[in-house]
Amino acid sequence: MVDTSSSSPRYHLATELVHIDSDAVKDNYNAASVPIYQTATFKTSNADGSGSEYDYSRSGNPTRTAVEVHLAKIMKAQRAFVVSTGMTALDVILRLVKHGQEIIAGDDLYGGTNRLLTYVSQYGGIKVHNVDTTSVDKVSARLDPVKTRLVLLESPTNPLIKIADIRAIVSRVHNTCPNALVVVDNTMMSPYLQNTLELGADIEYHSGTKYLAGHHDLMAGVIGCAAAAVAEQVYFVINASGSGLGPFDSWLLLRGVKTLGIRMEKQQSNAMLIAAFLEAQGFRVHYPGLKSSPQYELHRSMSSGPGAVLSFETGDVALSERVVESARLWGISVSFGCINSLISMPCKMSHASIPAEVRKQRHLPEDLIRLCVGIEHPDDLISDLASALTKAGVEVKAKD
Numbered sequence: 366m367v368d369t370s371s372s373s374p375r376y377h378l379a380t381e382l383v384h385i386d387s388d389a390v391k392d393n394y395n396a397a398s399v400p401i402y403q404t405a406t407f408k409t410s411n412a413d414g415s416g417s418e419y420d421y422s423r424s425g426n427p428t429r430t431a432v433e434v435h436l437a438k439i440m441k442a443q444r445a446f447v448v449s450t451g452m453t454a455l456d457v458i459l460r461l462v463k464h465g466q467e468i469i470a471g472d473d474l475y476g477g478t479n480r481l482l483t484y485v486s487q488y489g490g491i492k493v494h495n496v497d498t499t500s501v502d503k504v505s506a507r508l509d510p511v512k513t514r515l516v517l518l519e520s521p522t523n524p525l526i527k528i529a530d531i532r533a534i535v536s537r538v539h540n541t542c543p544n545a546l547v548v549v550d551n552t553m554m555s556p557y558l559q560n561t562l563e564l565g566a567d568i569e570y571h572s573g574t575k576y577l578a579g580h581h582d583l584m585a586g587v588i589g590c591a592a593a594a595v596a597e598q599v600y601f602v603i604n605a606s607g608s609g610l611g612p613f614d615s616w617l618l619l620r621g622v623k624t625l626g627i628r629m630e631k632q633q634s635n636a637m638l639i640a641a642f643l644e645a646q647g648f649r650v651h652y653p654g655l656k657s658s659p660q661y662e663l664h665r666s667m668s669s670g671p672g673a674v675l676s677f678e679t680g681d682v683a684l685s686e687r688v689v690e691s692a693r694l695w696g697i698s699v700s701f702g703c704i705n706s707l708i709s710m711p712c713k714m715s716h717a718s719i720p721a722e723v724r725k726q727r728h729l730p731e732d733l734i735r736l737c738v739g740i741e742h743p744d745d746l747i748s749d750l751a752s753a754l755t756k757a758g759v760e761v762k763a764k765d
C-alpha cells in the first residue's frame with residue numbers, strides 16, 4: 366500500500382499550499398504539473414500481482430495520492446484521503462459507528478449533514494443527539510462513556526455562525542469517553558484559517574467542493590486523520606466501498622488548493638467590508654469577524670480569521686426575498702467557497718431539507734440572507750447590495 370503519511374510543513378501555509386512535494390508521485394518526465402493517471406488498472410510483471418505500487422484505482426491512484434499527500438501536509442494530518450463529495454466524507458466517517466452506539470452533533474448543521482444523520486438514526490440503529498455546541502456543558506451532558514462514538518462539530522456553524530470551543534469539547538470527550546472520536550467539519554474555515562487537528566480533534570473533514578477547489582467546477586470530500594489507526598479504518602471503508610476521488614477530479618482539486626491562500630485572503634477582506642456596511646445599515650449581522658459577534662474572542666483563539674461567509678436578518682421574509690432577487694452581481698445559488706459572490710436564503714434553499722418546525726426550534730430565522738463573498742472588487746459588491754436594498758424598499762444610509 367502507498368504511504369501517504371504527511372511530511373511536516375516547513376514554510377508558512379501560503380507557501381506550503383503552492384509547494385507540491387515532488388516525491389509524492391514518481392514521474393519519468395519531471396512534469397511540472399502532476400500527471401492525470403486516467404486509468405482503472407495498472408500492469409504488473411509478477412504472476413502473484415505483487416511488485417507494483419498500484420494495481421486498481423479504487424484502491425489507489427497516483428494522482429489521488431498526490432493530492433492526499435499534499436492535503437495531509439496542509440492539514441497537519443497523519444494521513445488524508447479524498448473522496449467523491451463532502452457528504453461522502455461524512456458517510457465514510459459514519460461507518461466507524463456501530464449499531465447501538467451514539468453520535469452527538471450540533472443543532473445548526475449543514476442541511477445535507479442533518480439529512481444523512483437522520484437517515485442513520487432511522488435505518489442504522491444509531492442514536493443522534495442534536496445539541497447546542499456553543500455550550501460545552503450541553504455536549505458533556507450527552508456523553509456516555511460506553512455508547513458515545515462520535516462528537517460531530519462545525520465551527521463556525523452555518524448560517525447562524527455559532528462557535529464551538531473545540532479545545533474544551535475535545536478535552537471533555539477524551540477524558541470521559543476513551544472510545545469516542547471528535548470529528549470537525551471544517552469546510553467553512555478551510556485548512557487555511559483553522560486547523561482543528563491541532564486543536565485536538567481526531568478527524569477533520571471538508572467539502573472540497575467549496576474553498577479547497579474554489580471554482581465550483583468539481584465535487585470532492587477530504588478527510589484528515591490525526592492517528593494512524595483511525596486512518597487505517599477510514600482507508601478500509603474507502604477501498605471497500607469505492608468512494609475514492611477519480612483521477613481527473615483529484616487533479617482539479619490539487620490545482621485549486623494551490624491558490625487557496627490568496628483566494629481566502631481576498632474573500633475574507635471583502636467579507637469584512639461587507640459585514641461592516643450591513644452593520645452600519647442597522648441589520649443584525651452574523652459574522653465572527655465583527656466585534657459585536659458574541660463569540661468573537663473564542664473564534665479568534667482557534668483560528669486565524671473569520672472567513673468569507675456571513676448572514677444577516679432583515680426582519681421580514683418578503684423583504685429578504687426582494688433583496689435577494691434584486692441583486693445583480695450576487696448570483697442566487699446554494700453553496701459557498703467559490704471565487705464569485707453568492708446570495709441565498711438558507712431556509713428556502715440550502716437548509717430547506719430541515720423541516721420547518723425543526724428550523725423554528727433551532728431559531729433559524731426564515732428571513733435570513735446568507736452572503737458568500739468572492740474575489741470581486743469590494744466597491745462593486747457593496748454598491749450592488751446597496752442598490753438591491755434600495756430596490757427592495759430599504760433606505761440605504763450613505764457611508765460617512
Ligand SMILES: *Cc1c(COP(=O)(O)O)cnc(C)c1O
Pocket residue numbers: 450451452453475477478519523550552553571572573574575584585586700
Ligand atoms: C457543502 C457542505 C458539505 C457537503 O459537501 P458536498 O461536497 O456538497 O457533498 C458539508 N458540510 C458543509 C459545511 C458544507 O458547506
